[in-house]
Amino acid sequence: MGCGTGLKLLPLAEMGFSVVGLDNSPQMLSVFEQKLNNAKPRLKEKVQLILGDMTAPPINRRKFCLIIFGGSQFLHLSTDEQRLSCLNNSRCLLADEGVIVISNSNLSQKSEYNWTEKSEQLNHEWILQAQGKWENGAYQENFKLIPTSQMQQEYLFGWRLYPVKDTHMKNLIESAGLRCVTLPSNLPMPQGRYIYICRNNI
Template structure:
């Protein structure tokens, strides 16, 4: 699995500040559950905190201490009532033991793709199933691989670097440019990305660079469905967007799966 260090974590919220649709979706699903929710891969609390602010108790689990440190800083600024609804735990989604079960477990923003082997995926789904209540739901989203994009970025890591975005450094006030190079390995179903953060001074000169690698293992629709069924889940819905529209090739795979009574 990937590990975010302090530099990656510090920039994470700025890089992903445009994400909104998924937050409302997960808040709505948490309201339906109406009981404590477990979020795996909670990171800096981008989804976890809005769920708590909506009045739902939530447990956030992540294996990256640097990300959790930022989450705790953000939680400390919330109202006392909201803080009481949040529990943060450092742990690995493949092997955690909480001693309780949940009606809803979520894995937002493609965090499932950080599981880089079939064994990792099965271990995580097995551990999640043990923490779901009878007929409890697992909801998560991953991207649906597009063959044209895979072909365009085959073996291109380091050769095609593209500016992704820019933001203002939270500490120095300087501009930070975000560059991205990526490649797909269709044989291994791996997406390797390499992010470069360039901090500029007032004259536009680069005064600091931060490098951040990221590896994801993407999954295809029926591969994911079979994996869920194999690990003791019953697929209830597959959406193509966060407005719960039908699945469409090349968009999102948003899975809603219930804990089956028995594993096959």
């Protein structure tokens, strides 16, 4: 959900999984398309891109074993109505044993939120650029505000993010008929993120 330019989805396709990427930004999807056009034809066959809103995904009669909100996509939603609609619709797309993975930045720990707000005030002439890498088993992210003219599409963060407290997030997940699965304690966790792994509770 909110696949953007495919930063998280392309590696899964490269591993051999068939993936569907949904995003409501034609610009982000066109960067994804360009990447696919430059890739091997076999990779292109693995990826389907859909322009649409994740609060009402235009996908019918299909079930997925994994649905990913891999980079704070959920924090783009500004109201509980949108959040519940997004979670409910995602649950309807889930196969019986499927899981939904939601990765949210812990905005209270970062200046990311203030920066995206600032970017909006500056009419998006400046955007927040995020760059992440794995280091010693943990995912490290660095953020900086850069002129839009210098942006690298891959790490574009031009949007306003709306923080959702951990307890509220868990309530929303439960209200949408999902339940959180406990994470294995030996999993290397990205720093400054809340990860929710959910299954259908119905």
